[in-house]
Amino acid sequence: MMQSTTQPLSGSLWHPALQRLLRFQTKAKFRRLFASFRNPRKKVISIVAVLLGLMWLSQTILSVLFREAAxxxxxxxxxxxxxxxxxxxxxxxxxxxxxxxxxxxxxxxxxxxxxxxxxxxxxxxxxxxxxxxxxxxxxxxxxxxxxxxxxxxxxxxxxxxxxxxxxxxxxxxxxxxxxxxxxxxxxxxxxxxxxxxxxxxxxxxxxxxxxxxxxxxxxxxxxxxxxxxxxxxxxxxxxxxxxxxxxxxxxxxxxxxxxxxxxxxxxxxxxxxxxxxxxxxxxxxxxxxxxxxxxxQKEVANLKTAIAQKANADDSAAVQSNRKIRVPARLGGVGSLLWRQLLGVKNYRGTVAFSLTVPVLLSCLPLLANHNPGMMLLNLIASMVFYSFLLLPSALILDYRRDINRMAVLKSLPISSLAMTIGQLAVPVLMCCLFQAVVLTIGAASGKVILWQAILAGVLLVPVNVLIFAAENYIFMLAPYQRNKEGFDVFLRTILTFTGKGLFFGLALGLALLWVTIVVRTHNYFALSNWFSTSAFTLGVWGVTLSLAWFFVLSITKRFERFDPSQDTPGVG
Amino acid sequence: MINVVGFSKCYEQFLAVDNLSFSVQPGQVLGLVGRNGAGKTTTLRSINGIIPLSQGTIEVDGFSIDSNPIELKQRTAYVPDDPQLFEDLTVEQHLQFQASVYQISDPADEMTRLLQMFELSPKRHNAASSLSRGMRQKLAICCAYLQQPKVLLLDEPMTGLDPQGIRVLKQSIKEQAKRGAAVIISSHLLAMVEDICSHVMVLDCGKTKFLGELAELQEQFAGDQTPDNQSLEQAFFSALGDAQHVVGAELGLSNANAE
Structure with missing residues (x-):
């Protein structure tokens, strides 16, 4: 007959079972880390992770070797x-x-x-x-x-x-x-x-x-x-x-x-x-x-309030149940998803407002310089894009990253994968546009930026915002994770993601520089008008950004279609 | 209504469902029974297009999961065994969302009826995160019923429900079938299966051990047993080839008790 041999151990700081649990968890983390490299479904992302890891490591070693002591x-x-x-x-x-x-x-x-x-x-x-x-x-x-x-x-x-x-x-x-x-x-x-x-x-x-x-x-x-x-x-x-x-x-x-x-x-x-x-x-x-x-103490106080309110609760519920229900517009499923994510914004409005205030203040810094309106607008755009890229993806988690445990529900809905992706990306992109609109409005109101140029910039930046959130979601869908988790694997993941995004940003900047060189050379060679060359540069950058954004949206759609909740949902620990 | 042909599903190297074929007609209620890990949930999730098939075809109302997944999902409702709700949405907002996705134009009356039926009216404006396990289950069922599906897939639907909730659910499943819906219920509660299912499928290690009417199962597998033993439970174990094992286990237990 089995007998319980557990001692209360109430006086000690440590319980042996918890020590063992910690050991198991640590081992499991490494096992999971290495298992993901062996998983044939994650072969490509594992290779990318190894490459990024090597890149980060070599960059760190180089900086350690060649950096002078501060x-x-x-x-x-x-x-x-x-x-x-x-x-x-x-x-x-x-x-x-x-x-x-x-x-x-x-x-x-x-x-x-x-x-x-x-x-x-x-x-x-x-x-x-x-x-x-x-x-x-x-x-x-x-x-x-x-x-x-x-x-x-x-x-x-x-x-x-x-x-x-x-x-x-x-x-x-x-x-x-x-x-x-x-x-x-x-x-x-x-x-x-x-x-x-x-x-x-x-x-x-x-x-x-x-x-x-x-x-x-x-x-x-x-x-x-x-x-x-x-x-x-x-x-x-x-x-x-x-x-x-x-x-x-x-x-x-x-x-x-x-x-x-x-x-x-x-x-x-x-x-x-x-x-x-x-x-x-x-x-x-x-x-x-x-x-x-x-x-x-709070329990006792809450109980008193609850008892006092209980009497009215049923009546008010009955009254409220008879009111007209507004069904959000479906719009191919995009509308329903948008409505649901907007409810999230409403519920977390304080956090969202605070998260957007910091980038707004930082992005407005170029307004303090003395530039002509054209140069000022360029500075403002660069600043907004930088902070949108750096700060907003972690502040506006209102997309697939929020729904990793509800992927089965999302997949069961009669919404096409493309509409699902657009619906999931819509709210963070809208919020990002809102942030940029606020900065541009401040710029225009201060008289340092011309209004029509600010409006045009706002419109032209929409594909950039789509690209930022689509890339973030694509990385997430390649290797999903549970939010609010800490530990070595999350730390490693953050480093790798940041290195990958940095590379991507650097590449995009390099391409933009290449394009500006081509435009300037062509401008000088054919003696084109300034207006023509500026338009050609802007349209070129805009076209490439739009194409890249669309490419990422389609890639996420593909990933969503291939997502198998039974196999791809990460453990919650 | 539901037509599954040669369906297989594997996870990595593990074959969870092996060449499954069956169909469910409007008004029929199919009980899906089997051991843990037999492939019941995988089957239900695949019918709803949540997980991709490794092989075979699945059709609902003539729409294939491969070529017309949206039309298929429009006609299907799935209640998972552990409903993952949107934690910050209220009960009413869940139903509003459902109405929007499934294009239900004027859902107010139906919403009120369902909430009253499942005793969720007082919680109408409460966030899903504040609901108990049973209430979450009830909300998931309300969401499924709101769309008036042609195919209803229920995975362990009684989990966490109170006796009143169980009674209401059983009655409502019968009503859904009467309305013309094809229903599949995965459950370990054989008494419930016996009570509401017209057909039963016994799954074991992803393979069909039996598929047919309830009476057939009892007739085929509990043939010469005494009336007491002619229960669905006895037939279930026989279908799985476990009759000896069960008797042995019982003997072992009584021997141990005797000692």
Missing amino acids: DPDQIGFWLPLGLFIYSLWHLIKISTRQVVEPFEWTPAEKEFVIAAPVTRTQQITYRLTSIATAALAKAVCFSVIMSPDIRVWYAGFFGMLLGLAFVDLVRVLFELFFYGLGKAGRRVVQLVVLAGAGGCFLYAISNCLIAQTANSDLSSPGALLFFKNFIAEITSLAQSQVGQSLMAPFAVFSKFALSPETNIVLFKNMFLAVGLNGLAVAAVYVLDRWMQRRGR
Whole structure:
């Protein structure tokens, strides 16, 4: 007869079963990584991944070998500032997005870890260990990249590891704190965070503007100068008393990582870095207990409200059920999908608005320079395309990337694959167009861009936007993944995707340069009119972009047709 | 209505369904039974065009999955065993979406009727993420019924439903068949299959072990058993060639108990 041999182990931090689970998960991640290379369905993407990996690796090695060591004072200043800004970014993100449960348990973890007979402390230890594992992979990469600046290798590696782990712990602390707050408390924190971050940003911008206006010698490189001024303002903010105090914990890691030699100071910083992480871990356990308590209090309060509202609920439901239902226009299925994704925009309007505000502000920077309207428009377009390419795909996940677990549902719908792809891409492309329209409107309203040219630019940019999101979705469909996952495989994937996109962007830029050379040579040789040559250049670039965009749309359509939910849906962990 | 000829499906090297052929006529309810991994879900998903076929042809109302997938899907409704809903859409918005995709012009009355029938009216404006497992199942069923499909494919439809929900679903499946729909239900609940299916197909390792009317199955595989043993369960095990195994297991259990 079988008997349970499980001991409660309630006093220990670690439960052996969770240790084993972590080991299995780590092994499985590598197994999955290598299995995907052996999968005949993914042969091409595996070869591309290997090539991109080699490219990234060789570029990293070259930069490590041939790069001169940075100024120790400069790097000693920017490293903690980087860690601080990363933590600040987490704080802004957490306080502005919809509230999510801390620790981001996967569905499988909810069933097997949360439901398991292990203590809450052991569950948290398990999660913190998986966070530390992800930080380990990042620390290896960072310490390799920073090797020319690192004097003592072990200090460099452990300094980065402890620094990155600390940032993750700070993120977890924010999440716990924010989740534990009530509605009113969250609103206050939101206001404080946005006012603080926004105030610093506006302060820096206004100082830059004042400096810019005062300097009458400014001419063409105005945007660059503005950027330099902006960095200088941020630097002065970071060097202020408050800035130094806020960055002090992060400076410990940087001092440890950049130690010039093995001496007593190194060990002092190491002790402080380990101590800070220890404190943060202890704070996680304490704050989690507070959050659990707050959760129980909220339950009681919610129950009272629910009981009070229950009486009216049925009546109002009956009244509402009799109203007229509006069916969204189908438009071959595109309309239905568009409507559904727009509902997503409506539900996450705060996050979407915030995600678009940053690129709008950054794209408007060229407006600060003194250019003629034509040159200004070109600068504005380049800036918008750059930020659309860099920031918007990760901010507007309202396409196939959002529906990886619903591919079976999408495939069962009576909508053609092409209409499905167009419907899925429509909302992010529209939002991208909206972002560009706002920037161009600001440009036209400031009188620095001619209105009809701005409108024309907006129209001409539509294929670029389609191309950006189609390429993003095509890469996703080649190797789908689950969102909100962390770990080495995601880190590797991000590097490879970014390298691939960078290559693509570089190639596109090269082609554009080639085309402009051809147009200029032809213009000079045949003494063509400026208007003709400009039109030929614009139409050429536009035509190639449109063709590429269409090619990617058709490629996604093909991938969607071939997508087999039984085999191609990635595991949720 | 549904015509499947020589259908096979393999995942990598694994043959999940092997040369399956059958047809279901309007008004018929076919019960798909078999062990876990027998190929039931794969068959249903393939009929709806969710997963590509490795071999064979599938037609619904004369439309082939290869040449007319949209027309086929327009006539087919599929309720998966674990419905993946759009988490941030409300119950009503799911039905609106369904009405839009399947071109249902004035769905208000039908929506209200279905929501009342499956006791979802109070949750009409709640997000799918807030629904319980059973309610999610009910919503998926409402979405399927809203389009008034000619072919209804249900994969373990009773999962998570309360007794009232089960009763309503059973009754509604009968009504769908009466209306002229061809229905296929995949289920492990043999009593339910016995209750509502006119035909049954026993699948094992992707192959058909039996296909015919319910009475035929019982007649063929539970032939000389006592009336007590002439249940669908006994016939099911016999069809799978597991009668000895089951008896052996029972003996083993009673021996262990005796000790």
